[in-house]
Structure formats: C-alpha cells, structure tokens
Amino acid sequence: MKRLLSGDLPRSKVLAVILVLVFLGLAAAPFIFPGTRSLNVAAKVAVFILLVASYDLLLGYTGIVSFAHTMFFGIGGYGVGIAMSKLGSGWGSLLLGISISLVVSLAIALAIGLLSLRVRAIFFAMITLAVAAFFQILASQLSDFTGGEDGLTFLLPELLRGRLTAYYVVLAAATVLFLALLRVVNSPFGRVLLSIRENEFRSEAIGYRLVTYRTVANCLAALGATAAGVLYALWLRYTGPDTTLSFNIMIDILLMVVIGGMGTMYGPVLGATLFVVAQNYLQDLMKLASGATSGIPLLPQVLHPDRWLLWLGVLFIVCVYYFPSGIVGRLRR
Amino acid sequence: MKTDWIPLAVIPLLALAALPLVGSVPTWVTLTVAGLAMGMMIFMMASGLTLVFGLMDVMNFAHGIFISVGAYGAATVLTRMGAQMQGGTLAGDLSVMLPAVAAAIALAAVMGWFFERVLIRPVYGDHLKQILITMGGLIVFEQLIHVVWGADMIPLPRPGAITGSFILGDAAIERYRVAAVVVGLVVFAALWIILNRTRIGLLVRAGVENPEMVESLGYRIRRLFVGVFVAGSGLAGLGGAMWAMYQEQVTPAMGMQVLVVVFIVVIIGGLGSVGGCFVGALLVGLMANYTGFLAPKLALGSNILLMVLVLLWRPRGLYPVGKA
Numbered sequence: 001m002k003r004l005l006s007g008d009l010p011r012s013k014v015l016a017v018i019l020v021l022v023f024l025g026l027a028a029a030p031f032i033f034p035g036t037r038s039l040n041v042a043a044k045v046a047v048f049i050l051l052v053a054s055y056d057l058l059l060g061y062t063g064i065v066s067f068a069h070t071m072f073f074g075i076g077g078y079g080v081g082i083a084m085s086k087l088g089s090g091w092g093s094l095l096l097g098i099s100i101s102l103v104v105s106l107a108i109a110l111a112i113g114l115l116s117l118r119v120r121a122i123f124f125a126m127i128t129l130a131v132a133a134f135f136q137i138l139a140s141q142l143s144d145f146t147g148g149e150d151g152l153t154f155l156l157p158e159l160l161r162g163r164l165t166a167y168y169v170v171l172a173a174a175t176v177l178f179l180a181l182l183r184v185v186n187s188p189f190g191r192v193l194l195s196i197r198e199n200e201f202r203s204e205a206i207g208y209r210l211v212t213y214r215t216v217a218n219c220l221a222a223l224g225a226t227a228a229g230v231l232y233a234l235w236l237r238y239t240g241p242d243t244t245l246s247f248n249i250m251i252d253i254l255l256m257v258v259i260g261g262m263g264t265m266y267g268p269v270l271g272a273t274l275f276v277v278a279q280n281y282l283q284d285l286m287k288l289a290s291g292a293t294s295g296i297p298l299l300p301q302v303l304h305p306d307r308w309l310l311w312l313g314v315l316f317i318v319c320v321y322y323f324p325s326g327i328v329g330r331l332r333r
Numbered sequence: 334m335k336t337d338w339i340p341l342a343v344i345p346l347l348a349l350a351a352l353p354l355v356g357s358v359p360t361w362v363t364l365t366v367a368g369l370a371m372g373m374m375i376f377m378m379a380s381g382l383t384l385v386f387g388l389m390d391v392m393n394f395a396h397g398i399f400i401s402v403g404a405y406g407a408a409t410v411l412t413r414m415g416a417q418m419q420g421g422t423l424a425g426d427l428s429v430m431l432p433a434v435a436a437a438i439a440l441a442a443v444m445g446w447f448f449e450r451v452l453i454r455p456v457y458g459d460h461l462k463q464i465l466i467t468m469g470g471l472i473v474f475e476q477l478i479h480v481v482w483g484a485d486m487i488p489l490p491r492p493g494a495i496t497g498s499f500i501l502g503d504a505a506i507e508r509y510r511v512a513a514v515v516v517g518l519v520v521f522a523a524l525w526i527i528l529n530r531t532r533i534g535l536l537v538r539a540g541v542e543n544p545e546m547v548e549s550l551g552y553r554i555r556r557l558f559v560g561v562f563v564a565g566s567g568l569a570g571l572g573g574a575m576w577a578m579y580q581e582q583v584t585p586a587m588g589m590q591v592l593v594v595v596f597i598v599v600i601i602g603g604l605g606s607v608g609g610c611f612v613g614a615l616l617v618g619l620m621a622n623y624t625g626f627l628a629p630k631l632a633l634g635s636n637i638l639l640m641v642l643v644l645l646w647r648p649r650g651l652y653p654v655g656k657a
Contacts, residue, residue: 258465
C-alpha cells in the first residue's frame with residue numbers, strides 16, 4: 001500500500017477515511033448509486049481528479065500558473081473525437097487519435113515552456129491565457145474538422161460501448177495515471193520542483209536548471225490533461241468546446257485545486273469530488289434555500305441556483321488567504 | 334532618455350503594407366479608421382492594467398470586471414435616460430452620453446478602490462497569490478453582475494449624434510469611430526502630460542523605477558498605489574463603456590473576452606509601459622481589422638501572430654520597462 005502511494009500517505013485519519021470513501025464510492029458507483037445521472041457524475045469525478053491533479057503538479061508543486069490546461073484537455077478530447085469520427089470507430093483509429101493528441105500536446109507544451117518559462121510567472125500566465133483563447137477560436141473556426149460549436153459525436157469500438165465497461169475503463173485509467181502523478185511528485189524530480197517553488201535563486205545556485213525542470217513539469221502536466229481529455233471523450237462519446245475548451249472549465253479547475261489543497265496530490269481528489277458533486281446537486285439545495293427566503297429582498301437572487309459559483313468563488317478567496325493548502329492542509333494540521 | 338522611434342514607425346508601415354493587399358483605397362481608409370478606433374478603445378482598457386503592473390508589480394486578472402462594470406454602468410444610464418435621446422440633437426445626446434460615461438468611470442473606479450483595498454492589498458509581492466486572488470475576484474464579481482443586471486445580453490442603442498457615417502471621397506467613415514479615436518487621443522495626451530509634466534507623474538515614474546527610494550524620500554507610495562489603481566480602473570470603465578456602445582450590446586462575459594486582447598496588447602507593449610501599450614493597441618486594432626477583411630477566419634488569431642512576431646523581435650515587448 002505504501003509503495004502504491006509512493007510513500008506519500010494521507011497523514012491524517014480523517015483525510016484517509018475520506019479518500020477511502022471517495023475511492024470506494026467511485027469503484028462501487030454503478031451499484032450503490034444507480035441511474036444515469038449519478039454514473040455521469042462519478043465518471044466526471046474520476047476524470048476531473050486526474051485533470052486537477054495534473055494541474056496541481058504545475059500550480060501546487062512547481063508554483064507556475066497556466067491558463068492553458070483546458071487547451072491540453074481539449075487536445076485529448078479532440079484527438080480522439082476527430083480520429084474516431086473521420087477514420088471510423090476501430091481500435092486503430094482510437095490509438096492513433098490518442099497518440100497524435102499526446103504528441104501534439106507535448107510539442108505545444110514544450111514550445112510554450114521554452115518560450116515563456118524563462119521569464120516571470122505572470123508572463124507565463126498571460127501567454128497561456130492568450131494561447132488557450134487562440135486554440136478555442138481555432139476549434140470553433142475549423143468547423144469542417146472539429147464540428148465547430150456543435151462538437152463531434154462518435155462511436156466507440158464494440159468493447160467500450162457498454163456503459164459499465166466504459167466506466168470501469170475510465171476509472172482504472174484515471175486511477176493508474178493519478179498514482180503515476182503521485183509517483184512523479186514524490187520522486188527526486190518532484191523534490192526539485194518543490195525546491196524551485198520555495199526558493200528559485202537557491203535552487204538555481206545549487207545547480208538545477210530552472211527552465212529545464214519547469215518545462216518538464218509543464219510537459220508532464222500537459223500529458224496528464226491530455227489523458228484526462230481522452231478519457232472524458234471516451235466517456236461522453238462526444239467532444240465539443242463547452243465540455244473541454246471553455247474558459248469556465250479552467251476556472252472550475254482553479255477552484256477545485258485551491259479549495260482541495262494546492263501542493264498535495266490528495267487535494268485535487270477532494271476538490272474535484274466536492275466540486276463536481278456540488279455542481280450537480282448543490283443547485284437543488286439552493287433552489288430550496290432560494291424558495292425559503294423568497295420574502296426577503298436580494299437574498300433569493302444571491303441564493304438562486306445559478307449563483308452557486310458565487311459561493312464557491314468566495315470560498316476560493318477565503319482559501320487563498322487563510323488556508324493556502326486548502327482542505328487537505330487543514331486536515332493534516 | 335532618447336525616444337525609441339522604431340516601434341512607432343511600425344504602425345504606418347503596417348498600414349501601408351496592407352494597402353496593396355486590400356486593393357481599394359476607400360476600403361483601406363475605412364478599415365484603417367476602424368482599426369485605429371478599435372486600438373484606441375483597447376488602449377483605454379489596457380493602459381490602467383499596464384500602469385498598475387509597472388508601479389505595483391500587480392497583474393490584475395480581474396481587470397476585465399472593471400471593463401464589464403463600466404459597460405453596465407453606461408448601459409444603465411443610457412437605457413434609463415433613453416427618452417432624451419429621441420430628440421436627435423447633439424446637445425440632447427451629449428446630456429445623456431456624458432452622465433453615462435461618468436457613471437461608467439465612477440462605478441469602475443469605486444470597484445477598483447474596493448478591489449485594491451480588500452483583495453489585493455494583503456498579497457503584494459506574491460505573484461502566485463495575486464493571480465489566484467484576482468481570479469477569485471473575477472469569479473465572484475462576474476457572478477455579482479449576474480445578480481444585479483441579470484445574465485442576459487442588454488442591447489444598447491447608440492445616441493443619434495454618433496451613429497451613421499460621413500463620406501470622405503469614396504470612403505465611408507463611421508462617426509462613432511472618429512469619436513473613439515478623438516477620445517482615445519485625449520486620454521493618451523492626458524496620461525502623457527500627467528506622467529511627464531506633473532509632480533504626481535514624476536512620483537509615479539520614480540515609483541516604477543525604484544519604489545523603495547521614493548518611499549525613503551518621504552513620499553507615501555501606498556497612496557500613489559491606490560490612486561493609480563483607481564485611475565486605471567476608471568479608464569477600464571471608460572473603455573468598457575465605449576466598447577459597449579461600439580458593439581451596441583452588453584453581456585456579463587464581455588470583459589473577459591476583451592481581456593485576452595488587452596493582455597496581448599500589454600505583452601506587446603512591454604509590461605508596464607504606457608507608450609508601448611498605446612503602440613501595441615493600435616497595432617492590434619489595425620491588424621484585427623485588416624485581417625478581418627482579408628481573411629476573416631484568421632482575424633482573431635492574427636493578434637496571437639502579432640504577439641509572437643513582436644516577441645521574436647523584442648522578447649520583452651516594444652518598450653521594455655526596467656523591472657519586467
């Protein structure tokens with residue numbers, strides 16, 4: 001067990017219990033929460049855990065802010081989507097789509113990294129924002145290729161068509177990749193990333209090349225996001241701008257990683273679970289609250305079901321100020 | 334310091350290079366005026382951002398909110414007082430436009446003050462947290478816009494005096510675009526005079542160069558910070574109001590959409606440089622309009638291309654500022 005988690009144990013009883021519950025909940029989701037909606041939620045949780053964990057490698061462990069993470073997520077989704085809808089629904093085109101999207105992601109991440117990671121964190125954040133916006137435009141403009149705003153619907157190979165099989169494939173892949181990311185951050189390489197985050201000058205003085213380490217971290221995070229994109233496309237059997245590329249998803253990722261806890265791979269697990277569940281079920285709760293307060297001015301609008309993001313935004317700000325390592329950091333104290 | 338004219342020369346060069354591609358002179362004139370107008374509006378929105386960065390080393394990712402709030406402020410006044418615009422006289426239009434623009438600036442400035450005070454002050458000097466906090470502010474305030482003004486698009490009628498166009502030779506020139514160019518030039522001139530010819534401007538420029546020194550000479554740099562932040566937010570509000578009247582509509586997400594272009598302009602100009610921001614904004618505006626005519630599919634990507642080209646030429650932007 002310790003080996004499986006790369007020696008990075010939860011270090012908190014409550015956290016350990018929650019993690020086990022999340023894992024068991026996901027593993028048994030088709031049986032304990034029957035219904036299409038809950039299975040969708042479970043699959044989304046699994047995919048987003050991987051996506052957010054790969055973002056945490058960048059934000060929490062390396063200390064760089066990227067706004068292009070959804071772009072890599074989208075490359076994974078579109079890679080599979082385009083290959084499956086143009087070349088037919090065989091295993092060959094699936095593998096081709098996956099490998100092409102991984103290579104493209106790697107190349108773009110490398111280029112962005114080498115061009116802009118030499119400069120300051122803010123510069124990188126701005127450049128990635130611009131590149132991601134560009135990619136979004138590209139996807140909607142090249143509509144012959146990407147389906148434009150409508151996106152692409154496609155069929156999967158025979159074996160993956162069953163919902164249950166698809167779910168477990170997604171869950172298994174996400175789990176394995178999450179454990180791989182855990183391995184990365186607990187390797188000597190991960191320690192160097194932490195040292196760069198803590199003290200740039202000192203790490204450089206000791207002899208680690210900042211650009212190299214940051215770029216490699218950027219590439220690994222990009223690959224993780226691409227894999228998550230592939231899994232999400234496999235689950236939805238659809239790829240479109242709103243499910244992968246939209247800036248709203250980038251904001252969701254930020255919320256998840258910060259609320260869950262930056263710089264702790266378990267943070268993303270908690271953050272993603274909490275967020276996706278809230279996204280799907282909090283609105284119902286708020287509808288009740290909004291109805292109950294309908295006599296009072298302004299309060300019903302603030303508690304309106306569509307305003308759930310407002311409250312998560314407030315929670316986000318509170319987290320950045322008072323709990324820099326989020327829920328996980330709090331539990332570990 | 335010697336003035337660096339080369340980036341300035343790029344603007345007419347770009348315009349001239351586009352002439353043979355566009356092919357017809359009247360179209361070219363129309364496009365150029367449109368590009369300059371767009372550039373001026375972007376400049377108004379971007380100048381505050383770059384000044385704030387130059388002086389305080391804060392990159393405000395929530396700057397788009399000030400743009401949206403300015404637009405909504407103007408829209409509220411314009412729709413409330415719409416009746417007065419029916420007369421069609423210049424005086425009647427101005428009596429609505431000026432309060433609308435004033436409301437936009439005031440609203441954005443107040444929000445800027447609140448933002449600086451509550452959100453940004455505790456995280457000076459920590460870039461990672463600044464980015465995160467301003468993103469958080471963006472989320473919360475965008476939601477608050479939904480709460481106050483609703484999520485739907487608000488159509489914005491443009492006052493009569495600045496709609497329509499006049500004919501110059503064979504070229505049709507929209508009045509609103511000329512007005513935007515004039516306002517933009519006035520803003521740029523005012524900023525230039527304040528920064529270069531007044532004591533406050535001297536302090537701001539000194540603060541950009543070396544804040545510790547200014548502080549040790551006995552000036553309260555904190556007050557300067559707040560002042561610049563509020564002024565920058567107000568300018569963003571003005572730009573947002575002008576942009577909204579240009580688009581004739583307001584949406585909650587508009588600030589964020591424009592912000593990408595604003596960032597590109599700030600990067601092109603050199604982080605912290607007002608002059609660079611001006612040149613960058615005009616380049617981006619012209620580029621967007623020319624490519625919008627020549628190759629509509631590329632129009633939005635052309636800004637990225639421009640940014641890459643500029644960064645290959647001058648990796649720190651057109652006019653690099655000491656710290657960046």
